[in-house]
Amino acid sequence: MERIFSGIQPSGIPTLGNYLGAIRNWVRLQDDHDCLWCVVDLHAITAWQDPSALLEQSLEMAAVLLACGVDPMRHILFLQSSVRAHVQLAWIFNCVARLGWLNRMTQFKDKAGKDRENASCGLYVYPNLMAADIHAYHATRVPVGDDQRQHLELANDIAQKFNHDYGVEFFPTVQPLILGPAARVMSLRDGTKKMSKSDASDQSRINLNDDPEAIALKIRRAKTDPLPLPSEIDELAQRPETRNLVGIYAAMTDRDVGAVLKEHGGRGFGPFKAALTELIVEHLSPIASETRRFLNDRVALIDLLKKGADRAAAISDPIVSEAERLVGFVRVR
Ligand code: TYM
Numbered sequence: 001m002e003r004i005f006s007g008i009q010p011s012g013i014p015t016l017g018n019y020l021g022a023i024r025n026w027v028r029l030q031d032d033h034d035c036l037w038c039v040v041d042l043h044a045i046t047a048w049q050d051p052s053a054l055l056e057q058s059l060e061m062a063a064v065l066l067a068c069g070v071d072p073m074r075h076i077l078f079l080q081s082s083v084r085a086h087v088q089l090a091w092i093f094n095c096v097a098r099l100g101w102l103n104r105m106t107q108f109k110d111k112a113g114k115d116r117e118n119a120s121c122g123l124y125v126y127p128n129l130m131a132a133d134i135h136a137y138h139a140t141r142v143p144v145g146d147d148q149r150q151h152l153e154l155a156n157d158i159a160q161k162f163n164h165d166y167g168v169e170f171f172p173t174v175q176p177l178i179l180g181p182a183a184r185v186m187s188l189r190d191g192t193k194k195m196s197k198s199d200a201s202d203q204s205r206i207n208l209n210d211d212p213e214a215i216a217l218k219i220r221r222a223k224t225d226p227l228p229l230p231s232e233i234d235e236l237a238q239r240p241e242t243r244n245l246v247g248i249y250a251a252m253t254d255r256d257v258g259a260v261l262k263e264h265g266g267r268g269f270g271p272f273k274a275a276l277t278e279l280i281v282e283h284l285s286p287i288a289s290e291t292r293r294f295l296n297d298r299v300a301l302i303d304l305l306k307k308g309a310d311r312a313a314a315i316s317d318p319i320v321s322e323a324e325r326l327v328g329f330v331r332v333r
Pocket of ligand 1: 005006007008009010017018019020021022023040043129130131133134142143144145146147148182183184185186194195196
């Protein structure tokens with residue numbers, strides 16, 4: 001069975017974008033893969049996180065993943081900072097990756113914004129740590145949303161250069177799995193901007209713990225245009241907000257965009273938004289209540305994460321040890 005690795009930052013409450021672009025696909029891939037699911041707290045601190053909030057958000061993220069159907073028995077769920085191999089391999093990769101490669105990363109440019117000089121060094125080398133996450137397990141498949149595509153190309157460049165420089169075939173090629181009609185869910189306020197858990201406006205996103213009233217309000221207020229829904233897919237090209245809502249609808253009903261337009265094309269947004277709200281509420285309500293259940297037993301949750309970390313370390317320690325030997329480090333322990 002091929003090995004999967006994927007991660008999510010505990011930098012806020014996960015959004016409908018995280019769910020449709022990643023988490024839901026993770027759960028579906030569990031049947032025929034060996035999976036590692038990681039709450040990437042080391043990545044989260046590349047931007048400032050209040051320590052007590054980070055702690056709560058990390059546990060909450062783990063609880064949300066369990067509530068969504070991540071299986072911690074057949075697979076492995078753990079916190080990134082509790083397995084040292086990630087940092088150890090990331091340092092080696094900092095010395096393999098080239099500055100020119102990192103300079104091309106669009107996500108760094110977006111996140112650092114205009115105040116680039118003030119961005120953390122961690123934010124800059126973030127993709128090297130992400131490559132280490134994957135390669136520390138020799139994972140070959142990585143389910144992510146569309147925004148992570150460039151980082152996965154870099155993970156392959158790093159593996160290739162490591163293999164070339166040290167004359168080995170040690171790190172395998174990674175295949176991105178970018179699945180479904182909602183691989184890039186956009187902001188509800190601006191169809192050209194990604195829906196993000198760290199966006200300043202709560203109205204821009206659906207959080208997985210939003211109650212039905214909040215979901216209804218956010219969808220009702222979601223930006224649209226004055227035209228009715230189109231009947232043809234090409235007509236969505238110039239209508240980013242409409243394309244976004246139709247994409248979400250398609251993902252939630254497991255249909256393609258064409259089928260949704262066949263049903264709703266030519267009609268106004270009123271009934272469409274009402275149907276979309278119902279779908280989202282139906283999906284998210286059980287997740288919110290299950291999350292609360294997992295969070296209520298904190299001792300069990302921490303124990304489960306500890307077991308996950310032990311099992312993850314048992315896979316990554318020998319791989320990273322071997323990488324260190326290949327690099328030429330003297331092994332004294
Ligand atoms: P993060 O925490 O930003 O997002 C977690 C996952 O959700 C996807 N995603 C989206 N998909 C569709 N529409 C959106 N609006 C949307 N927003 C987020 C992301 O693509 C991602 O799959 N760097 C990663 C975390 C990471 C990782 C890894 C992933 C660290 N190490 C190794 C894979 C493998 C990140 O910041 O994800």
